[in-house]
Amino acid sequence: MKVISAIATHSFREILGTRILYSIIAYAALVMLFAILASQWTIGEEVRFITDMGLGAMLFLGLVLVITRGAVTLSREIEKKTVLVMLARPIHRWQFVVGNFLGMGLVLLLLVFSLLLVLVLILLPMGGAVSWPLLGAAWGVFLELLMISAVALLASNLSSPVLATLITLLVFLAGHMASNLHVWISQAGDLKDLHLPESMLQVAQAYQSGPAHWFLQAAYYLLPNMAHVNFKMNAADAISIPGARLVAGTVYAFVYSIIATWISIAIFGRRDMR
Amino acid sequence: MVSFDSVEKVYPGALGKKSVRALKGVSFSLEGAEVVAYVGPNGAGKTTSLNILMGLHAPTSGRVLIDGKSPQEPKTRASIGYLPERPYFYEQLSAKRFLMLCGRLSGMDRSLLQRRASSLLDELGLADAAHRKLKAFSRGMLQRLGMAQALIHDPDLLVLDEPLGGLDPLGRQLVRRMITDARARGKTVFYSSHILSDAELIADRVAVLAGGKLVKLASLDELTRSTEGKREVSLAPSADLSMEKMQARWPEGTAVGDVWLLTVDEEGLEQFLSQAIADGAYIREVRVAQQTLEDTLVQLIRGSSERGGGE
Amino acid sequence: MSRITSAAIWLAGLALLVFGLIMIDGRATNLHPSADPMEKCVELNSATLSMLSVGNRPLVADYLWIDAVQYLGKTLAQHHHEIIDGKVVCVGFPAEKLDRAAEIFYELANRTVEVDPHFTYVHYMGALFLNDPHTDPDRAVNLLHTGILNNPKDWQLRFWFAYLNLMLKRDRETALEHMKLAAEMEGCPQFVLDIRDRLFTAPDRQLATMFLAGMLQKARSEMERKRIRQQMDELDSGVDLRQLLHDHHAHDHDHHHGHD
Numbered sequence: 001m002k003v004i005s006a007i008a009t010h011s012f013r014e015i016l017g018t019r020i021l022y023s024i025i026a027y028a029a030l031v032m033l034f035a036i037l038a039s040q041w042t043i044g045e046e047v048r049f050i051t052d053m054g055l056g057a058m059l060f061l062g063l064v065l066v067i068t069r070g071a072v073t074l075s076r077e078i079e080k081k082t083v084l085v086m087l088a089r090p091i092h093r094w095q096f097v098v099g100n101f102l103g104m105g106l107v108l109l110l111l112v113f114s115l116l117l118v119l120v121l122i123l124l125p126m127g128g129a130v131s132w133p134l135l136g137a138a139w140g141v142f143l144e145l146l147m148i149s150a151v152a153l154l155a156s157n158l159s160s161p162v163l164a165t166l167i168t169l170l171v172f173l174a175g176h177m178a179s180n181l182h183v184w185i186s187q188a189g190d191l192k193d194l195h196l197p198e199s200m201l202q203v204a205q206a207y208q209s210g211p212a213h214w215f216l217q218a219a220y221y222l223l224p225n226m227a228h229v230n231f232k233m234n235a236a237d238a239i240s241i242p243g244a245r246l247v248a249g250t251v252y253a254f255v256y257s258i259i260a261t262w263i264s265i266a267i268f269g270r271r272d273m274r
Numbered sequence: 275m276v277s278f279d280s281v282e283k284v285y286p287g288a289l290g291k292k293s294v295r296a297l298k299g300v301s302f303s304l305e306g307a308e309v310v311a312y313v314g315p316n317g318a319g320k321t322t323s324l325n326i327l328m329g330l331h332a333p334t335s336g337r338v339l340i341d342g343k344s345p346q347e348p349k350t351r352a353s354i355g356y357l358p359e360r361p362y363f364y365e366q367l368s369a370k371r372f373l374m375l376c377g378r379l380s381g382m383d384r385s386l387l388q389r390r391a392s393s394l395l396d397e398l399g400l401a402d403a404a405h406r407k408l409k410a411f412s413r414g415m416l417q418r419l420g421m422a423q424a425l426i427h428d429p430d431l432l433v434l435d436e437p438l439g440g441l442d443p444l445g446r447q448l449v450r451r452m453i454t455d456a457r458a459r460g461k462t463v464f465y466s467s468h469i470l471s472d473a474e475l476i477a478d479r480v481a482v483l484a485g486g487k488l489v490k491l492a493s494l495d496e497l498t499r500s501t502e503g504k505r506e507v508s509l510a511p512s513a514d515l516s517m518e519k520m521q522a523r524w525p526e527g528t529a530v531g532d533v534w535l536l537t538v539d540e541e542g543l544e545q546f547l548s549q550a551i552a553d554g555a556y557i558r559e560v561r562v563a564q565q566t567l568e569d570t571l572v573q574l575i576r577g578s579s580e581r582g583g584g585e
Numbered sequence: 586m587s588r589i590t591s592a593a594i595w596l597a598g599l600a601l602l603v604f605g606l607i608m609i610d611g612r613a614t615n616l617h618p619s620a621d622p623m624e625k626c627v628e629l630n631s632a633t634l635s636m637l638s639v640g641n642r643p644l645v646a647d648y649l650w651i652d653a654v655q656y657l658g659k660t661l662a663q664h665h666h667e668i669i670d671g672k673v674v675c676v677g678f679p680a681e682k683l684d685r686a687a688e689i690f691y692e693l694a695n696r697t698v699e700v701d702p703h704f705t706y707v708h709y710m711g712a713l714f715l716n717d718p719h720t721d722p723d724r725a726v727n728l729l730h731t732g733i734l735n736n737p738k739d740w741q742l743r744f745w746f747a748y749l750n751l752m753l754k755r756d757r758e759t760a761l762e763h764m765k766l767a768a769e770m771e772g773c774p775q776f777v778l779d780i781r782d783r784l785f786t787a788p789d790r791q792l793a794t795m796f797l798a799g800m801l802q803k804a805r806s807e808m809e810r811k812r813i814r815q816q817m818d819e820l821d822s823g824v825d826l827r828q829l830l831h832d833h834h835a836h837d838h839d840h841h842h843g844h845d
Contacts, residue, residue: 006378010364017366041651044805045706049651052643059640080362085423088328088356089379090348144640162593176639226640236643237703272285272331 003091007099012106015069020111023061028118030057035122047128048236054119055137055232062111062145067168070104070152072161074268079161084273094265097153101261104149112142136246137235143253147224148172150260157267171223179227181220228252275431275462276327277303281336283322296322298486299336304431304464307457311473312466314483315575320466321359323483324435327464328356340431352380355424359435359466361416365409369400369419372408373426380427387426394422398448413440421449425456432456434465438472450476470567474498480567484575497570503540504563507547508533514554523553537563635700646701653693653707660686661714662808665815666826673718673830680719687720694728698735705739706805708732712745713800713812718826722753733763741803743767744777748796751789753827760784774799793820 034053038046074097077083086096116138120130151171155164229249234241280299287293296319304310312320325331326338329345343350363372370391377387395401398418403411411419417440424432437453438446453463454476467473473480473494480497482490490497510533511517520527520534527536538546543560550557638645664678675683694711698704708728715725729746736742744767747760764781767773776799780792787795797817804810819826 002381003379006375010367010375014364014366041654042647043654043710043808045647045650048643048704048706049647052641052647056641056644081358081360082363084328084330084358085356085361085363085376085420086379087330088351088354088358089376090350090352090381091379092348160589162589165593173639177636180636230640230642232641232643233701233703236646236701237705239703273325 003095004099004102007086007091007096008102008106011073011100011103015065015104015107016110020065020107020114023065023111024114024118027057027061027115028122031119031122035126047123047126050123050126051119051128051134052232052236054115054122055141055235058112058115058119058138059141059144061115062108062141063148063172065107065111066104066145066149066152067165069107070149070156070168072156072164073100073104074153074156074264075159075161075164076156078273087273093269097261097265097268101150101153101257101264104153105146108142108145108149112138112145131235131238133231133234133238133241136241137231139246140229140231140249143229143250144224144226147175147226147229147253147256147260150257150264151224154260154264154267157264157271172226175224175226178220178223178225181216181223182225224256225252275303275305275341276464277301277339278323278327279337279339281323281326281333281338283319283326283331284334296486297326297333300483300486300488301336302481302488302491304462306462307460308478309453309457309463309465309476310479310481311477312464312481312483313468313470313473313571314489316468318483319486320483321435324356324433324464324466327433328354352427353430355427355429355432357420357424357432357434357437360439361420363408363416363419363423365407367408368405369395369408369411369422370404372419373422376423377426382427390426390428391422394425397452398422414442414445417441418445418448421452425452430461432461432463432465434463436467437465438467438469446472470571474567482571482574484578487578489574489578494567497567505538505540505543506559506561506563507536507538507543507550507557508559509536509550510534510556510558512554512556515556520555533558643701643704646697646704646707649693649697649700650704650707653690653697653711656686656693657690657714658808661690661717662812666718666819668822668824668826668829671829673826675719683717683719684721687715687717687724691715691724691728695731698728698731702731702735705732705736705742708736708742709745710809712749713809716749716753716816718830722749722827725749726753738770740767740770740773740777743770744796745800748793748800751784751796752793757784774803776802790820 031050031054035046035050038049038053042049074083077086083096087093116135120128120134123129148168148171152164152168155167155171158164159167229252231241231246231249233239278300280301281297282295282299283297285294285296300319300323312323314320322331326333327340327345329347329351332346338345340350340354345351345354367375373391373394374387377391378384382390392401392404395404398421400415400418400422403415408416408419417437421434421437424434432453434453437449441449450472453465456463457478477494479491479493481488508530509515509520509527511520515523517529517532517534521529524534524536527534529535536546547557547560634645634649635642660678661683664675664680664683667674667676678686690711694707694715697707708731712725712729712732715728716722726746726749729742729749732739732742733746743763747763747767750756750763751760761781761784764777764784768778768781776795780795780799783795784792794817797813797820801810801813801817804813
């Protein structure tokens with residue numbers, strides 16, 4: 001535990017640097033700018049608009065951080081041989097991976113929390129309030145980033161930094177379509193909810209059984225279903241998030257992240273550190 | 275303390291590339307307070323051996339044991355200090371903080387760690403830079419810090435990959451002194467190097483690796499002794515004896531400028547000289563032959579590649 | 586490595602530029618005199634937009650709503666009615682184009698609530714602007730009806746729905762039903778209860794004034810307040826504009842027939 005906390009603290013500091021500070025300033029400036037513009041664009045819905053904008057920017061900034069730092073962590077450490085000094089110490093490799101992941105998670109938590117603070121400080125004078133849905137949505141953003149950083153860690157274990165970044169981005173995008181994929185492969189009746197054109201509906205119906213069905217099913221479970229932790233709609237429309245949904249989303253995100261880290265450990269534990 | 279037992283390492287070739295046999299059955303052992311230099315040409319497998327020794331790579335066959343335990347067990351590594359080749363550390367950290375991290379990972383007590391980090395930084399001339407971020411460090415400073423992290427937990431075995439690379443003369447002297455100091459405190463030092471003059475200064479034994487095979491492991495004396503009792507004779511051509519004729523007469527010699535250079539045993543020197551004079555050679559110089567470690571190694575490595583040329 | 590990185594940066598830059606080009610192209614297309622937002626609606630339906638938003642559905646709704654509001658500012662919010670010589674004169678925007686403008690705005694508002702069904706302000710505000718004597722009254726009623734189906738616990742939508750039923754459909758029963766429900770809901774102000782109690786006793790015009798006064802009290806934007814005041818003014822003039830327009834239209838129609 002001492003080893004993991006030492007590595008986590010270290011990787012937290014290493015990622016943090018000065019970058020986070022810049023992100024927060026950029027974010028605050030961005031949201032402020034939109035806050036000023038918003039009153040001209042929307043009529044009577046400034047608070048909602050800034051909330052949506054703020055949560056969207058939070059996710060975006062987190063993603064940038066995960067991709068620029070997380071997706072390259074391991075491959076960069078291996079490339080620059082910093083990892084050799086660490087692994088030559090009396091530590092297990094899994095401790096190194098877990099420590100790195102926790103460090104990243106800590107940074108993301110700090111990022112989301114700080115940005116939420118900035119957002120609230122902008123919203124309060126405009127008549128906004130610190131509501132449970134807003135806090136829930138921010139928590140959801142954190143969970144989403146956590147899953148993505150677990151994927152990034154895994155990807156950086158498998159390939160070069162550039163490819164790892166690409167894989168991470170693709171998983172992020174696909175993860176947001178995972179719920180659509182789920183409807184595609186589940187009951188045909190639900191397909192009507194998708195409002196698909198007739199031609200696509202026929203294609204979708206073809207995926208209801210057989211090997212194609214199993215393939216898509218596997219793809220669905222491989223991807224993080226971001227809809228489980230997406231509470232932005234609740235924040236926008238001030239609808240309380242059912243406790244069960246919040247808990248389920250949280251558990252899902254943690255389990256998914258643990259699985260991805262688990263696989264990372266297996267790969268990292270066996271590879272030769274060149 | 276350290277034993278390599280017919281260690282082989284094959285890196286599988288990915289995507290149509292040929293697999294590489296980096297080590298072909300290397301065996302040797304290190305014991306007690308000694309400094310062993312690990313030398314050989316580029317690509318001989320030195321870094322691979324050290325990586326296997328540190329448990330960073332797994333051997334394809336054979337085994338490496340440190341005090342009877344595998345280095346892939348974390349506990350085994352507790353008593354090893356390791357400096358990788360061209361070390362590069364986390365650039366956001368300060369030197370002090372980096373040493374603290376290394377010490378913590380080695381399970382050191384905080385107050386002891388504090389003291390040890392400060393004294394090491396002092397010893398290595400990094401005290402002024404203790405709180406500077408590593409991204410501002412020069413190559414030589416990083417190399418010295420690398421030494422510090424390898425020594426922070428006072429290990430019994432030091433494994434150093436090119437510890438003298440990237441250092442200025444002063445830095446080299448400093449690191450050489452740290453290596454000999456470690457030996458004086460009863461530690462085993464195993465280090466790889468290209469710089470043979472340093473090995474001549476500090477090594478007790480030299481292990482020569484070429485083409486993935488251990489060609490020789492012998493004491494420094496043994497490796498340089500082979501030149502004892504030899505004389506170098508320089509013959510200049512004369513009207514009676516041209517260069518071509520000398521070459522035909524003593525084909526074992528070599529032409530150096532306008533002289534023909536020969537190495538002759540001390541016992542046969544008198545006879546050789548009178549014979550040469552009789553043949554009409556002009557003797558320019560006779561001196562004691564001095565073979566450097568470098569000469570020996572070049573011969574050894576050349577010999578091994580001729581023997582193993584088929585591979 | 587550095588070559589791959591620079592190639593990646595080059596590609597990303599290119600992608601960004603292409604994306605920017607597409608965005609600018611979209612804006613430029615809108616500036617064409619023939620641009621019709623309906624075309625854009627069909628091109629990018631709400632499902633596609635939501636999928637492209639990577640989890641930011643509310644933001645897509647906001648974007649669509651901003652689009653709708655901009656369109657509104659250029660059309661429906663531009664005009665007011667005056668009665669000159671017993672005739673309804675539309676000032677600020679050609680009357681004959683109002684129905685088409687309302688149709689497009691209605692479409693945009695519907696897209697918005699398709700993406701975010703709980704964006705109640707769109708239902709509420711949309712219906713306010715769709716309630717215009719020159720346009721089809723069903724659109725305002727429909728927009729509010731979907732709003733109530735999506736958000737059955739919103740008192741404001743029911744309150745406004747009751748008003749439209751009363752004034753446009755002359756359906757006092759439906760109005761009462763929704764006023765009763767509205768009165769039971771959380772956050773419902775006192776004036777809703779007052780209007781509910783007087784629904785069958787007070788004259789229509791007085792009720793309408795009470796409704797509009799209540800709405801004015803809860804209005805969130807200047808545009809909204811202006812629109813409500815405008816409707817109050819029209820009410821004060823004592824003329825039922827919709828009836829008057831209908832009469833004109835019927836008269837013209839008869840006149841036309843007479844010539845045949």
